[in-house]
Amino acid sequence: MDLLLWGVLPYVMVAILIGGSIWRYRYDQFGWTTRSSQLYESRLLRIGSPIFHFGLLAVIAGHFFGLVIPMAWTLAVGMSQDFYHLNALLVGGVAGVGTLGGILILIYRRRKTGPVFMATTRNDKVMYVVLTAAIVLGLWTTLASVFEGEHGHNYRETVAPWFRSLFILQPDITAMAAAPFSFHIHTLVGMLLFSIWPFTRLVHAFTAPLHYLFRPYIVYRTRDKVPGAVRPIRRGWAPIGTEDRTRDKK
Amino acid sequence: MRVMAQMGMVMNLDKCIGCHTCSVTCKQAWTNRAGTEYVWFNNVETRPGQGYPRRYEDQEKWRGGWKLNKKGRLALKSGGRVAKLLGLFASPVQPELKDYYEPWTYDYKTLIDAPLGDDFPVARPKSLITGKDTKITWSANWDDDLGGAPEMGHLDPIVEKVRRESEDKIKFAFEQTFMFYLPRICEHCLNPSCMASCPSGAIYKRVEDGIVLVDQDKCRGWRQCITGCPYKKIYFNHKTGKAEKCTFCYPRVEIGLPTVCSETCVGRLRYLGLFLYDADRVTDAAAVTDEKDLYESQMDVLLDPFDPAVAAAASAQGIPDDWIDAARRSPVYALAKVYKVALPLHPEYRTMPMVWYVPPLSPIVDLLSDQGHDAEDSGTLFGAIDALRIPVEYLAELFTAGDTDRITAVLRKLAAMRAYMRGITLGQEADVDIPASVGMSPESMYEMYRLMAIAKYEERYVIPKAHVEQAHDLEEMGCSVDFEGGPGMYEDSPFGEASGRPTPVAVENFYALKDRQTSDTASGAATLRNRVNLLNWDGNGAPAGLFPETRDVPRAAAASPADLHGPVSDSGTGAGTGDGDSAGTP
């Protein structure tokens, strides 16, 4: 069982994530978008979305520190375990709570604003459930370690080594199996999230437009070689009406 | 010097009757789709008025276009690159649907399906966004014809500005008011701020003809371009999550046909043609310090296609000879740079817009004739242009960044043309003092009159075809290029008409329409290949095949409608004599 969960599943997840993203990138450029809903509603979005995203970026950075950088390194540069822990709790806690608050605002907005709710597909709903679950469970692991205090579980001795071992294709299954249940379930939901990632709107994160900082302002491009009049009909040409708003709820 | 070609448009505002035909045909062609219900690539707004989206010209609020930073260099008004990335998660300034309007349809079905009852069934308005019942409170042209101007006229950002700067107030009292129509499309700017705002770099300017397009595959829906464009002519398709904009009907332009809005314009007031410009000088020209100099610097960027040095440089840049020739015959170049009567809309946004406007003399003419003056007399008109400060100031805010001298000069030219041609039309001696008073020769004034009043289809639209020779090399496309012009088009295939690949109906319609617009007879059998396509039938005569053959009317006779109905040539041409009327009396 442990072998399956911590030895096989991670690789399945990575395969789906990478394979799925490549597939989507090649065959669904047109669907690769944030599907912004700011046109419908701006006030709540302008509160919720930045809180959520900035919180999330901090959380991602936190995961990087916690999982990728071995404990020995931080100790070596003189960072005591307690200091590290306190930091992780404070920064991670704040970021986590921010992310959760942000996403709650966004979900509230989605449900309560008529047009935004109409534009929410089934795919979005599944994504929200998994994403929120991952965030809540992540916060739970953090909070749990607060209440357990000194005797709390040090994931940097279990989860982190396992995580790093995945990359050298020798998964340290025993280490992960030793972690408490809260970590197990958070990791599993996280893997689920990454598996559905390529098939949801979350792909927008993969094309974060950092190259904007470097590209010239004005873009010239030569015309397509195929004259416009004979190009085949493409997506985005759905007819107008009230029914089209319900038809393609995927 | 880096010579580039740019498709441009000029609209002669005096002729616009505000019929919205251009908007409707454009919508049918391009934005008649889910997600673009609220989108009008072409819209016609009454000025004074708030425009569409409401008050889009208030750049202190919407932050579109460019400004000069402290170092005197161009910077996006909505913020630098880093600021834009940080504001990506929720755009700080973006119009919402309510700034445009909430699109709706009617519940027509109940008209048919309603059960028998005492009441008349009504088709209630339904929101196209939520699908629920809705109350209609605004639309793309709610304040058409100054509707609601007494209450809402002051909401026009330009009215606000003119009021702030002058003691006279723009009044919306009936006797003192003026109005005109302003049709707007994307300006296909030389220095587009939509493009500069796009984090993905999905918006591009075509090297060959300068048309600005959004790559629908590259757009990721960051929606910064919508803030970036000061004209608010880029829209968010809320269904696909991508930005969309006016395409300058590039599939039509590529095969030499005018844009849909131009083709269908009832006033025949749109001109299409090429500009040659120096791409290396654009950024500097857009960065001149004084806003009022922007018009001049924009004119300087445009190159003279008759200059041999320019032509040589253009050839060296790979611009084909027929394009250089088209640039010489370009009506937009003539109106903008030779006669200098066409002006860019809001040059102060520093985007170098390429849709130009001949400002309307009508506000002044209307006021004059309402007061019982002779609105055709050059003296009266000149006096009025100087005296009627409010319309002139208003026009100056639109077209010359507030420079009233420049707008006055253009209006005087138009007034002079009007007075001069009236003299000639009435059979009087041509008064050469009139052209001289605006610095023109009688000949050039007559030429200008010809172009503005009676130019035919081929003179109003000088559109060189795209060169798609390379397409022949592409295996798959070899066949479809056969649809391009040239003698071989519509050749019957060896196995009879219906064999082989079908001609796309759009292509057939293009050619049939073109034939109808440009030929002097009813659309002939040549384009329709002896079939009757009712979509293309122009109502003239009875083309062969419309009715079953009878013995009494042999086929040959029916094929020549002139025999049956007398001359049809006038109504069959794109530019009939009707143009002459509209020149002087908009």
Ligand code: HEM
């Ligand atoms: C760093 C790169 C990212 C950028 C630039 C970015 C940007 C955006 C933008 C522009 C929107 C559209 C907001 C709107 O107008 O409606 C959005 C929505 C969203 N993003 Fe991101 N995002 C990033 C990363 C992420 C990540 C890593 C996640 C999640 C795991 C995420 C989750 C979401 C969700 C759930 C929404 C939908 C919000 C809603 O409308 O309810 N984003 N993002």
Ligand code: SF4
């Ligand atoms: S007018 Fe057109 S080209 Fe110019 S900034 Fe706006 S969308 Fe871009």
Ligand code: SF4
């Ligand atoms: S079709 Fe021509 S006349 Fe009618 S509103 Fe449009 S631009 Fe004006």
